[in-house]
Amino acid sequence: MSERKGPFKLVTVNTAPERAKRVIGRLIEALRGDFDIEHIDNCESIDQVVPTVTKHKPNVLFCASMWTAEEAEKIQTLARSVVPDIKTHAIPTGLQVERGPDGVVEYLVGRVPVLLES
Numbered sequence: 001m002s003e004r005k006g007p008f009k010l011v012t013v014n015t016a017p018e019r020a021k022r023v024i025g026r027l028i029e030a031l032r033g034d035f036d037i038e039h040i041d042n043c044e045s046i047d048q049v050v051p052t053v054t055k056h057k058p059n060v061l062f063c064a065s066m067w068t069a070e071e072a073e074k075i076q077t078l079a080r081s082v083v084p085d086i087k088t089h090a091i092p093t094g095l096q097v098e099r100g101p102d103g104v105v106e107y108l109v110g111r112v113p114v115l116l117e118s
Contacts, residue, residue: 006036008116011052013075014064017042019101024062026105027112035116049075053082060116063090065097065104087115 014020024039031037037060043052053061061079063072072090079086089111096104 004034004036005116008035008037008060009056009058010037010039010060010062011041011043011056011058011079012039012062012064013043013046013049013067015044015066016064017044019096020064023101023104023108026101027108030105030109031112034113037116046071046075046078049078050082053079053086057083059083059086061086061088062108063088065091065093065095068093087118089115 010024012020012024020042021039028037028039040056040058041052043049049061061076063075067075067090069090072093076088076090079088091104091107095107099107
């Protein structure tokens with residue numbers, strides 16, 4: 001039996017904090033056997049990224065699918081300005097709209113283990 005990896009402190013950047021909480025809750029549940037992930041906060045705007053990352057020093061940050069590629073890049077750059085080795089991932093723009101929360105969870109379950117192990 002392999003050891004669970006973590007703990008990982010996760011911050012999300014999502015204008016819909018309740019949806020972020022639900023989707024990430026499902027992700028955490030799906031990966032619980034292998035990873036110890038704690039969703040510690042959500043930023044509802046780009047302006048909240050630096051203060052939130054400064055406060056919590058997370059090691060993982062996800063950008064939700066409502067951000068454009070340019071906004072997601074800015075968010076990730078801001079996060080790295082505070083925590084240089086933070087692992088970041090931007091969910092593709094529009095994924096929530098196209099495939100709904102199930103599609104986002106399925107997408108993340110496929111990508112997050114590789115990100116966390118990198």
